[in-house]
Amino acid sequence: MAATPKLRVLFFDVFGTCVAQRTPVADELWKAAREALESDGSSISSEVRTKAMEMEWNKEGDKFVRASIAEHGTVDWKAVDQHRIELLPKLLARRGLIFPREDASTSELQVGEGSLWTEPQLKHLGLVWHRLTPWPDTCRGLELLNRQFSTVTLSNTYNDLLKSLVAHSSIPFTHVYSADMFQSFKPNPKVYLGAAEKMGVKPEECALVAAHLSDLKGAKACGFYAIYVDRPLEEKTPELRAENIPDMVVKEDEDGFVTLAERLGIHVR
Incomplete structure (x- = not known):
């Protein structure tokens, strides 16, 4: 050297x-899911934690960055942060951890009954990159x-x-x-x-x-x-x-x- x-x-x-990055994001999702379930007197297995680890949230964010570079030659990092916030509920929906409302009238995902988290909880989770x-x-x-x-x-x-x-x-x-x-x-x-x-x-x-x-x-x-x-x-x-x-x-x-x-x-x- x-x-x-x-x-x-x-x-x-x-x-x-x-x-x-990977472990804290998965841990926060797992903790939030466990708190949500325990509030109803339930419990949770490690399945949610495993799904969170496999969700590749950061990888999807990297794709957004590369697409921005290809299209504009630069990156709006605030837009990247906002993209991560908006992406989280979509990824959770794909994993069957939340359910979109069928009557949702906007492009923003609205959480329906049977989901593990409310919309305010998801917005808090979306800011995990800040902590x-x-x-x-x-x-x-x-x-x-x-x-x-x-x-x-x-x-x-x-x-x-x-x-x-x-x-x-x-x-x-x-x-x-x-x-x-x-x-x-x-x-x-x-x-x-x-x-x-x-x-x-x-x-x-x-x-x-x-x-x-x-x-x-x-x-x-x-x-x-x-x-x-x-x-x-x-x-x-x-x-x-x-x-x-x-x-x-x-x-x-x-x-x-x-x-x-x-x-x-x-x-x-």
Whole structure:
């Protein structure tokens, strides 16, 4: 692996890298279903949790992003967030967990009798992306890294959502940046280079920390140091492993950002 350069700023992918995606989304759906059933004196098996895990909500959101890029050459991240909110009841209906009202007169799904959730409950569930759970090492690791570096989010989303998520989870970043600030989306160089310029540093003084090799590939092409933190179930393009993209790797069985702090010379204990 390459020698560690004199880094000043660590940029972080957020979804999947700093906060888990698949498990928290499934857990919140499962918990809400269980509460709904128990309110009637019933119980629930693990079937609902399994269905939620298999629902591929985030994958469907990715399709919407790709379609937006193909059609417009850009992404309206607020529209992506709204799409996720609108998509959830449709996916749940496909799974037989809610039932649309037969007399619904608008394009917005209206929940009928026999469903596990009411419309207000579904709207709350649809905002789960604003309150995802940090990985166990995230906050402690960032507290350590903040001793020596600026730590900055750099995520393909809009800034209000990211600030909401960071505040909800008390993740101690020093700065919150998002792709919409640079009128583009990763892996476009405008995002990485724009973020470095905004922080007042050169690309070679920056690292990207990510659980996605495609993101690291884009950052490295811009002169960033590439730090891969392996997270369970989060790698979307495992075929890129053969390209040996990362300059540093924190393995899944290590302690995430805490291990990263140790590797970067910060005293942990």
